[in-house]
Amino acid sequence: MKNLFTIYIILILTLSLTNADWTSFRGSAGNGFGNEPGLPTKLDGNKSIAWKVELPGRGLSSPVVVGNKIFLTASSGPRQERLHVIAVNAENGETSWERQFQATGRTVCHSKTCVAAPTAVSNGKVVVAQFSSNDVFCLDLDGNLKWVRGLTLDYPNAANSLGMSSSPIIADGVFVTQVENDADSFSAGLDLGTGKTLWRKSRPKGANWTSPTVLKGAKGEELAVLQSGKGLLVVEPKTGKDRWNYAEGASTIPSTTVMGDSLFIPSNGLTAVKSREDGRSHTQLWRANKLAPGTASPVVSGDKIYVLNKANVLTSANPSNGELGWRLRLKGPFSGSPVANKTHFYVFSENGLGQVVDLTGDEGKVVSTVDLKETILCTPAISGNALYLRSDAHLWKFGG
Amino acid sequence: MKKILYLLLFVNASSILIAKTVYDPIATLVAVGPMGEGNEAAAKAWPKAAALGAEALPELLAAMDKASGIGQNWLRAAVDTIVQRTLKEGKKLPTKELNDFLANTKRIPASRRLAFELIQKVSPKRAAKLIPGFIDDPAPELRRDAVALIIEKAVGESNEDSACSLYEKALAAARDVDQIELTAEALREKNRVVDLPKIMGFLMRWKVIGPFDNTDREGFNVPYPPEKKIDFSATYDGKNDKVKWTDFSTSDQFGKVDINLEYGELKQVVAYAHNTFQLFEARELQFRLGCKNAWKVWLNGKLLFARDEYHRGQRIDQYVFSAKLKKGKNEILVKFCQNEQEQSWTKQWEFQLRLTDASGTAVLAGNRLPTPTAPATKR
Numbered sequence: 001m002k003n004l005f006t007i008y009i010i011l012i013l014t015l016s017l018t019n020a021d022w023t024s025f026r027g028s029a030g031n032g033f034g035n036e037p038g039l040p041t042k043l044d045g046n047k048s049i050a051w052k053v054e055l056p057g058r059g060l061s062s063p064v065v066v067g068n069k070i071f072l073t074a075s076s077g078p079r080q081e082r083l084h085v086i087a088v089n090a091e092n093g094e095t096s097w098e099r100q101f102q103a104t105g106r107t108v109c110h111s112k113t114c115v116a117a118p119t120a121v122s123n124g125k126v127v128v129a130q131f132s133s134n135d136v137f138c139l140d141l142d143g144n145l146k147w148v149r150g151l152t153l154d155y156p157n158a159a160n161s162l163g164m165s166s167s168p169i170i171a172d173g174v175f176v177t178q179v180e181n182d183a184d185s186f187s188a189g190l191d192l193g194t195g196k197t198l199w200r201k202s203r204p205k206g207a208n209w210t211s212p213t214v215l216k217g218a219k220g221e222e223l224a225v226l227q228s229g230k231g232l233l234v235v236e237p238k239t240g241k242d243r244w245n246y247a248e249g250a251s252t253i254p255s256t257t258v259m260g261d262s263l264f265i266p267s268n269g270l271t272a273v274k275s276r277e278d279g280r281s282h283t284q285l286w287r288a289n290k291l292a293p294g295t296a297s298p299v300v301s302g303d304k305i306y307v308l309n310k311a312n313v314l315t316s317a318n319p320s321n322g323e324l325g326w327r328l329r330l331k332g333p334f335s336g337s338p339v340a341n342k343t344h345f346y347v348f349s350e351n352g353l354g355q356v357v358d359l360t361g362d363e364g365k366v367v368s369t370v371d372l373k374e375t376i377l378c379t380p381a382i383s384g385n386a387l388y389l390r391s392d393a394h395l396w397k398f399g400g
Numbered sequence: 401m402k403k404i405l406y407l408l409l410f411v412n413a414s415s416i417l418i419a420k421t422v423y424d425p426i427a428t429l430v431a432v433g434p435m436g437e438g439n440e441a442a443a444k445a446w447p448k449a450a451a452l453g454a455e456a457l458p459e460l461l462a463a464m465d466k467a468s469g470i471g472q473n474w475l476r477a478a479v480d481t482i483v484q485r486t487l488k489e490g491k492k493l494p495t496k497e498l499n500d501f502l503a504n505t506k507r508i509p510a511s512r513r514l515a516f517e518l519i520q521k522v523s524p525k526r527a528a529k530l531i532p533g534f535i536d537d538p539a540p541e542l543r544r545d546a547v548a549l550i551i552e553k554a555v556g557e558s559n560e561d562s563a564c565s566l567y568e569k570a571l572a573a574a575r576d577v578d579q580i581e582l583t584a585e586a587l588r589e590k591n592r593v594v595d596l597p598k599i600m601g602f603l604m605r606w607k608v609i610g611p612f613d614n615t616d617r618e619g620f621n622v623p624y625p626p627e628k629k630i631d632f633s634a635t636y637d638g639k640n641d642k643v644k645w646t647d648f649s650t651s652d653q654f655g656k657v658d659i660n661l662e663y664g665e666l667k668q669v670v671a672y673a674h675n676t677f678q679l680f681e682a683r684e685l686q687f688r689l690g691c692k693n694a695w696k697v698w699l700n701g702k703l704l705f706a707r708d709e710y711h712r713g714q715r716i717d718q719y720v721f722s723a724k725l726k727k728g729k730n731e732i733l734v735k736f737c738q739n740e741q742e743q744s745w746t747k748q749w750e751f752q753l754r755l756t757d758a759s760g761t762a763v764l765a766g767n768r769l770p771t772p773t774a775p776a777t778k779r
Binding site: 181 | 470484
């Protein structure tokens with residue numbers, strides 16, 4: 001009995017630690033939701049900022065958090081050819097380690113974005129950082145290098161002159177990346193242990209800034225969801241084999257959001273689909289043309305999905321039928337995506353205005369704002385009752 | 401005599417055996433190549449390389465000379481780790497050896513820049529004193545800092561002639577496009593003549609032919625007659641009419657060959673531009689191209705690179721690729737395609753090409769004529 005109780009306590013502790021980690025773009029579940037009830041609801045510049053530290057370079061990439069470490073990428077130099085992977089102590093903001101690399105792929109991109117656009121990803125043991133130059137670095141949590149790839153060095157036409165921004169995922173132990181562009185467009189699965197290419201498949205030619213997401217299959221297996229202008233392709237991470245395809249087109253900017261076994265695709269407004277039991281096809285649940293997201297990807301919280309449109313209007317909707325709920329105009333424009341816990345929604349405008357929306361009432365209500373007076377293009381991270389955010393110059397911790 | 405021979409054979413065999421058994425982690429990092437080849441061995445070697453003392457830093461930097469871009473990144477991570485650990489332990493970096501390394505201009509620019517940054521990290525004053533000496537350095541990564549210093553002085557100089565003199569010095573030394581643009585603009589503001597196309601090495605005079613068909617973007621892969629044979633007297637079937645080669649020159653300060661000036665703002669079309677580039681000796685050069693249309697470039701009939709991308713932005717030096725040019729006349733052919741898009745930002749049908757050495761220094765053709773002051777052709 002005592003042993004069972006010990007196991008139970010260990011299990012609870014493990015689960016709570018796992019829940020605290022924010023391991024990829026828009027969180028470990030790829031939907032912007034963080035189960036952190038103690039997040040600050042007042043983003044006051046003086047009181048809620050735990051610390052603010054300088055960064056060695058530019059970046060749109062989001063922080064990822066594993067345990068007590070925050071991992072972040074940045075790029076610097078006259079051509080942004082210097083690539084940084086940084087580990088920061090979540091308690092005090094001090095740099096635990098930094099590794100600098102040189103881009104081997106093209107670093108040309110639109111002035112609004114930069115080479116450190118994709119968010120790194122972690123499985124809790126290693127962190128893999130990809131850049132717009134398609135350089136990929138896998139390090140353990142202590143900064144020991146495990147493998148390196150230069151995907152534009154390997155495939156010289158794999159580039160986008162406006163910049164790449166797709167954030168990779170780790171699914172079924174495989175690093176999955178979408179290197180999709182007008183010229184040599186592909187997705188690939190790399191062995192997480194060695195960086196070797198497990199599979200590489202051609203993808204629709206066309207610039208694509210969306211990020212893949214992880215979907216749980218009928219048997220609990222992890223699948224990789226690849227979005228493009230053509231639609232959605234669900235593949236097996238270890239082989240790249242197709243499971244099913246949604247071919248009715250999709251946006252090339254906001255990404256698909258996962259909630260349980262449902263996918264909310266920025267397609268013809270917003271389209272909800274789910275895998276059929278055979279795992280080889282899908283069912284469309286609903287389609288709502290009034291729920292078209294702008295640049296930001298939708299976020300889920302509780303029993304609702306929230307969509308920010310091009311006019312900066314936030315709309316709540318019922319994920320089971322697409323029925324629209326309340327609407328609230330926020331101050332944009334927005335490049336980063338929102339995040340949320342069960343009670344509050346957090347988003348930062350390009351002008352650096354942080355806005356907190358209370359989700360608990362009949363109507364959404366902005367309950368706090370903070371003006372960071374810096375351009376913010378990234379999506380925040382949530383971990384340990386804290387909110388992490390970066391600009392080209394700084395990394396902030398709110399609360400915690 | 402026979403014994404001596406056996407002895408020599410034994411010594412030789414032993415040394416081979418020792419060479420095989422001595423494990424060199426740095427060499428393993430250097431050996432990492434494309435497609436992830438060598439990563440597994442490097443992952444085992446890296447902790448050993450990263451555990452070396454600070455005295456190994458010059459050796460790690462020197463190894464970068466032989467490594468690919470991927471191998472260099474493995475070495476950089478080891479350097480970072482050693483430096484961070486050494487400084488954390490309160491120990492010193494071998495600054496004299498790093499200084500010697502930096503002074504050796506035979507080393508590759510990337511490793512010398514890294515050596516300089518290590519000196520800068522532990523001895524900023526010492527590093528600052530080194531910067532003015534980089535003004536003629538073959539490494540553009542170092543030269544940039546010296547140019548920035550001169551620009552800073554020029555900005556603060558109240559006497560116009562002295563300021564211009566400083567800007568001219570900076571412009572002559574600058575290799576990065578942003579610094580070239582900044583200094584040229586400052587000189588022009590002070591009514592000084594700047595022949596930017598010559599300074600940067602843009603190709604300004606071309607023979608052009610078109611338009612050929614690019615409906616549904618298929619013309620990109622159609623080998624129209626100029627791809628098979630260059631015959632300036634020939635006439636071919638174009639998209640709408642017969643087409644023939646004409647002279648085209650540009651006076652754009654960044655060498656933009658705006659073919660809309662020749663053919664009008666057409667859609668779904670292909671044009672070719674040809675340049676004869678004369679060299680007095682064979683040498684490897686960098687082709688530095690900017691183009692927001694799909695394009696292909698051939699040198700002496702050999703395809704160098706092709707890119708099927710439209711209207712994702714254009715930059716000077718957007719694409720950099722190297723090729724060996726022969727002594728005498730070299731034929732450069734550029735194919736550039738316009739697609740079907742109708743938005744206002746998709747009108748451009750143009751490219752800009754310059755040839756430089758590896759440091760970005762312009763290489764001018766032996767047959768280069770003076771920079772045109774006005775377009776020779778205009779529709």
